[in-house]
Amino acid sequence: MTTVAIVGDEGVGVSTLAGRLGKKGTDSDITFYNLVKGDSVFTFVDVKKYPESIKSLVQAVNMADIVIVCVPSSGLTARTGECIVAMDLLEKQRGLIVLTRADESFPVALTELADNVSTVVKGTSMEDWGIVPVSSTTFSGMDLLHERLAELTVVAKEDRAKLIDGPARVIVDHFFTVKGVGCVILGHVDRGVVAKRDAMTVYPPEFGVEIRSIQCNDEDVDKAPAGTRVGLCLKGGRAKDFDRGYLISAQESIGNKFEIETRLSPFTSRLALRDTVHLFVGLQSSPATVARIVVDGKETDKAPPGSTCTVTLTTARELAYRADDRFLIAQLNDPKQRLVAGGILTKG
Numbered sequence: 392m393t394t395v396a397i398v399g400d401e402g403v404g405v406s407t408l409a410g411r412l413g414k415k416g417t418d419s420d421i422t423f424y425n426l427v428k429g430d431s432v433f434t435f436v437d438v439k440k441y442p443e444s445i446k447s448l449v450q451a452v453n454m455a456d457i458v459i460v461c462v463p464s465s466g467l468t469a470r471t472g473e474c475i476v477a478m479d480l481l482e483k484q485r486g487l488i489v490l491t492r493a494d495e496s497f498p499v500a501l502t503e504l505a506d507n508v509s510t511v512v513k514g515t516s517m518e519d520w521g522i523v524p525v526s527s528t529t530f531s532g533m534d535l536l537h538e539r540l541a542e543l544t545v546v547a548k549e550d551r552a553k554l555i556d557g558p559a560r561v562i563v564d565h566f567f568t569v570k571g572v573g574c575v576i577l578g579h580v581d582r583g584v585v586a587k588r589d590a591m592t593v594y595p596p597e598f599g600v601e602i603r604s605i606q607c608n609d610e611d612v613d614k615a616p617a618g619t620r621v622g623l624c625l626k627g628g629r630a631k632d633f634d635r636g637y638l639i640s641a642q643e644s645i646g647n648k649f650e651i652e653t654r655l656s657p658f659t660s661r662l663a664l665r666d667t668v669h670l671f672v673g674l675q676s677s678p679a680t681v682a683r684i685v686v687d688g689k690e691t692d693k694a695p696p697g698s699t700c701t702v703t704l705t706t707a708r709e710l711a712y713r714a715d716d717r718f719l720i721a722q723l724n725d726p727k728q729r730l731v732a733g734g735i736l737t738k739g
């Protein structure tokens with residue numbers, strides 16, 4: 392099972408492409424489109440609320456094995472640039488760049504745009520991503536897109552096999568009550584293997600649940616490994632006790648103070664002491680205050696764009712995490728560059 396997030400500026404053809412790739416499933420602020428192809432199962436995620444909401448972009452990208460960044464055939468835009476910065480700060484290594492609405496352009500112009508995009512992504516995590524011009528109207532490029540996705544899926548599966556050991560963890564994205572059944576959550580298995588009758592804990596609130604049943608692709612299963620999208624019927628929880636991003640897990644840490652080794656985006660306008668920012672981890676987020684900045688071993692009141700520094704943040708809400716989770720700092724009110732920095736917790 393492979394989850395593919397499709398992101399891009401407004402009107403570039405994200406939803407149309409998602410609709411061409413799969414059949415519509417769960418639909419809320421993000422929409423899932425499902426495709427079974429041979430023995431591969433894909434879930435495509437349409438980030439409907441972006442560019443308005445940076446949160447939905449981060450959430451979709453953090454649930455994805457592969458990301459498709461859509462660049463309109465008419466050319467790069469500021470928000471396309473923001474998507475590229477997001478991939479880089481989240482260190483997304485697996486993805487494709489799709490030049491959308493290709494039928495509205497010409498071969499020479501598309502080659503020129505592909506060259507231009509290659510230059511822009513140089514030195515970012517997207518440097519080695521393939522570029523495929525696609526039309527959702529004439530279907531040109533669609534076969535090549537499927538081929539590239541199949542190649543990336545092989546790598547994604549290998550990477551995921553490494554995550555099967557260790558305590559299970561499910562990241563929740565939807566939750567509701569089903570009459571006669573009880574509390575049901577939808578999410579993806581991020582680590583380990585989740586099994587029927589497992590007793591687990593919901594973080595950060597920390598209440599216990601038992602996995603009553605597991606559904607995968609509309610079929611009941613006894614267990615589900617890392618990388619699977621699942622529906623879990625729970626004993627012990629109520630839908631109203633959940634929030635997106637909560638973790639159903641064997642073992643997590645919880646905190647509201649984080650020391651993060653960060654790399655600042657070269658395009659951010661600032662990261663300064665006492666700034667109010669937004670801190671993201673997985674599908675969770677919270678307003679946060681910058682409490683301390685250390686650059687080159689020295690405390691300072693401002694971190695320069697493009698620099699590497701250690702930032703201490705205090706969050707308004709508690710967040711659940713593991714030591715190797717990736718954090719993202721954003722400045723939601725900055726009209727131009729909302730993404731500030733990305734990083735992981737400092738050791739010790």
Ligand SMILES: Nc1nc2c(ncn2[C@@H]2O[C@H](COP(=O)(O)OP(=O)(O)OP(=O)(O)O)[C@@H](O)[C@H]2O)c(=O)[nH]1
Pocket residue numbers: 399400401402403404405406407408439441491492493494495525526527528529
């Ligand atoms: N000619 C052509 N038009 C396209 C293609 N893909 C999408 N469109 C059109 O472009 C417009 C925007 O497409 P959407 O799929 O809604 O784009 P989006 O990125 O989801 O847009 P928002 O959700 O509104 O931000 C629609 O009128 C589509 O019919 C394409 O490949 N070729």
Ligand SMILES: [Mg+2]
Pocket residue numbers: 405406407439
């Ligand atoms: Mg759309």
